[in-house]
Amino acid sequence: MLNRRTLMAAAAGTTLALPAIRTAQAQSAVRFTLDWALQGNHGMWALAEDRGIFRREQLAVRMDRGFGSGDALVKVGSGAYDIGFADFSGAVKFNAENPNSRLVMLYPVFDRTAAAIVTMRGRGIEKPQDVAGKSLGAPEGEGSRLLFPAFAKVAGIDTSRVRWTSMAANLRDTMLRTGQVDAVTGFLFTVHFNLVGLGIPEDNILSWPYAEHGLDLYGSGVFVRAEWLERNQEVAARFVKASIEGLKLLLNDIPGGMAALKRREPLFDEALEARRFAMTRDRSIITPNSRANGMGYLDMARAQQLVQVNAEALGVANPPSADSMFTDRYLPPKSERMF
Structure with a gap:
């Protein structure tokens, strides 16, 4: 028979074990907003969920479509x-x-901004x-319009002779197609494939990405509110880790990523979005810098350039410091971030 001391020891052992079990099973709820309606690059998070990476990292992520980068900044x-x-x-103006x-910014997914000038032959x-x-x-x-003065400066464009036409985002590609404007600014992979979707042959589309013509800035990435980060540092690190693993999955299985997005949006065009992601991969994600230093590598000089360029473009007199806006503290080790 068990004596009283043995029973007390067993009970104590059980009591001590319970919190560890609860912690292992706990799921941290995360509300996550994208920048736009589902596009190919968003497959990295769809795969992270479908293939159990979020679950392994103890994250219960609700991913919602976005309505523009500016809207996402405000919502977070x-x-x-x-x-x-x-x-x-x-975020430069927002933070100021x-x-x-x-x-x-915790993880710049796009090592290069996708902002570009896009036009069609014959214009x-x-x-x-x-x-x-x-x-x-x-x-x-x-964003691409706000950055245009900075791009024009490095590219030698006379901005005084540019005539701007404003429109809703969903009309931009149609207005270019119908000749209501001669060219547009926007994300390269967004405008390019929207034009393809409107029936424009790809060899009729001309584009000049800012990052490839003198304005090499960071682009889109994973970001949080500083106050939330102070209380949720482990959650932030686990989300970044899962995001990078999701991107690796997507790079190795683009059809799988497109299928994962299709399950979330029945109207999702898998073939078109696979091509859109391929362009995003080759022009904004896999760059000489990210190949050498891994996904999400932070060069503070480039971060400072982003702050300076946007402050000048937006007339921000008191711009925040780059180190108050960017951190690499929550990235996994370089060995886990290599392509």
Whole structure:
């Protein structure tokens, strides 16, 4: 028979073990907003969920479509969402105006911004400088339009001769197609494949990405609110780790990633989005810098350039410091971030 001391020891052992069991099973709820409707690159998070990476990292992620990078910044800054994915250029002005809701980039998924000038053959534009004297279209406040003055400066474009036309984002590609504007600014892979979807042959589409023509800035990435991060550092690190593993899965299984997105959106065009992701991969994700240093590598000089360029473009007199907006503290080791 067990004596009283043995029973007490067994009970104590059981009591000590229970918290560890509960911790292992606990799932941290994360509200995650994308930058736009589902596109190919978002497959990295769909795969992270479908293949159990989020679950392994003890994350219960609710992923919602977005309505533009600016909207995503505001939603995370307000606390409506915990984590966002968006072009981070707009955070320079947001942080300057909302220091108590400061946003922090944890993982720049796009090592190069996807902002670009896009036109079609026959519009008299054969190089970036040719947009002078032409009509250029983009929604007001859209990131590529806000960055255009900085790009024009390095590319030698006479901005005084550019005529801007504003429109809703969903009309931009149609207005270019129908000749209501001569060229547009926007994300390269968004505008390019939207034009393809409108029936424009790819060899009729001309584009000049800012990052490949002198303005090499970071693009979209995973970001959070600083106040949330202070309370959820382990959750943030686990989400970044899962995101990188999801991207590796997507790079190795693009059809699988497109199928995962199709399960979430029945109207999702798997063939078109696979091609869109391939362009995103080759122009914004896999770059000489990320090949050498791994996914999410942070070069603070480039981060500072993003802050400076956006502050000048947006007239921000008191821009935040780069180290208040970017951190690599939550990235996994380099060995886990290599392609």
